[in-house]
Amino acid sequence: MERFWHIGSRNAGLWINRVYNAAPTTQVPMVLLNEEGEQEVLPARWGLIPSWWKKATPPTFSFNARSEEAATKPMWRQAIKAQRCLMPAVGWYEWNEKEPTVTRTGRPVNQPYYHHAIDDQVLAIAGLWSSWTSPDGQDVRSCALLTRDAEGPVAAIHHRMPVILAPEQWESWLSPTTSLEHAHDLIALSRIDFEAYKVSTDVGNTKNQGAELIKPMAREVQNG
Numbered sequence: 448m449e450r451f452w453h454i455g456s457r458n459a460g461l462w463i464n465r466v467y468n469a470a471p472t473t474q475v476p477m478v479l480l481n482e483e484g485e486q487e488v489l490p491a492r493w494g495l496i497p498s499w500w501k502k503a504t505p506p507t508f509s510f511n512a513r514s515e516e517a518a519t520k521p522m523w524r525q526a527i528k529a530q531r532c533l534m535p536a537v538g539w540y541e542w543n544e545k546e547p548t549v550t551r552t553g554r555p556v557n558q559p560y561y562h563h564a565i566d567d568q569v570l571a572i573a574g575l576w577s578s579w580t581s582p583d584g585q586d587v588r589s590c591a592l593l594t595r596d597a598e599g600p601v602a603a604i605h606h607r608m609p610v611i612l613a614p615e616q617w618e619s620w621l622s623p624t625t626s627l628e629h630a631h632d633l634i635a636l637s638r639i640d641f642e643a644y645k646v647s648t649d650v651g652n653t654k655n656q657g658a659e660l661i662k663p664m665a666r667e668v669q670n671g
Contacts, residue, residue: 448535451569452478452486452617467660468537470653471510474596477576477590478533480621488624491532496579496590499524504580505589514593514634520629523591526575527630529623533612534572534592538563538661540650541643550648560604560643561648561661573634575611575621580660599639611638624630 448463463476473544474490481487509522514542517523549555564570576590593610601608612620616633619625625633645664649655 448476448478448488448569451535453487453552463488463490466656467655467658468656470651472505475590476535477574478535478621479531479576480623485649486621488535489588491576492587492589493528493591495522495575495577496578496587496589497525498579499525500579501582505587510591512591512593514573514595514631515594517575517593518631523575523585526577528627530576531620531625532574532576532590532631533617533621534590536572538571539572540569540646541601542606543604545620548648549652554647556651558659559646559648561650561663562601562604562608562641562643563647563661565640565642570609571612571614571617573612573637575597581616593634595634595637596661598640600643601641604643608639610634611641613638 470473471494473493476488478486478488478527494505495512496505498508502504510525517527518664538560540559541562542559544557546558550557573593574590575593576586576588579587579589581587594607595610595638597608599608612633616636619629620633646661647659647664650660
């Protein structure tokens, strides 16, 4: 991530532990512009809590935002205007609703696929962030990723996909001065150059971690 975003060691996020099955409400890294205008990696709760939230319990299902609705939904409309971030990842999972299978215990599920860049480079998922103070005075930084209609190879597996920006789009996305109209243009021109392969149904349980989760299934298992 330091090399990818040219972030100095002071802002590099040395607290980050690589995970292979990130779950909503857990801590994830995000890249944003700090007060000095420098790119910085900060920890955030995956699951956005808007600054105006009054309840002690955070909102549910606030980890993904539909990009088509973000400008009009109260949950997202403040962040989409001026609090945009990038959420680093090496890939993501999607489950193919047209391909039923079973887990190790025989439970019926859809077949999971691991999506990644063709060159296996780090992905920059377009995200939104917020800073919230809980009723008991605790400051919480949080984020959510944006999704769009799937295009390219992803569309054969799932109807939605993360908004993933190309390097030449990052500066404009992160800048709080970028207009909402231009932000939507960036989303419309986001990347679709990915490939995918089948992985173990073990990814369906976020307690499972480790590099084996992103290993391709053996061909005989896939055809079995």
